Amino acid sequence: MYQKQYWTELYELKCHQKYLALHQESAENWERRIKVFMAIVSSTSIGGWALWKDLAPLWATLIAASQVVTAIYAFLPFKSRIKPISLAVTSLTVLFDQAEHGWFAVAEGKLTDAEVNDARYKIRKAKTKIMSDTIGVLVIPHDADLMEKAEREAKLYFKNYHGETEDVE
Structure with a gap:
């Protein structure tokens, strides 16, 4: 039983370590997308406006959107999660390695x-x-798809390294 x-x-x-790693990856991807969007819009908007006068309303909309994104960027929830989640993932990975050694x-x-x-x-206390x-009072939203993916990855890990997944359901 024990x-x-x-x-x-x-x-x-x-599973917890994998789930947080997937959240970190998702947050970093969103941050990257926003930064790329802002870079493209800010660097091409003036040139684009001059070249495509027929699309002036589109460029004006993109410029306005980039200004809104710039203003709210620091307050977007995923941005504040990246560093704490990264620290948690690293520490949980070390703990998992120790716990697996104890297995x-x-x-x-x-x-x-x-x-x-x-x-x-x-293990639980650690x-x-x-x-x-690392996370403190920061809220990590539940994402059923990420949890399912984390469980699949964990099961694959245990199958590869332990030859089975035991009955953990």
């Missing part, structure tokens, strides 16, 4: 039930501390 709980803790830690002793039955239980709670220290 081995299964440890395995589940390990699996959930991997061998658990799987081989080298620990008592009490020791397995303590090891599992140490994860809570990492999230508190």
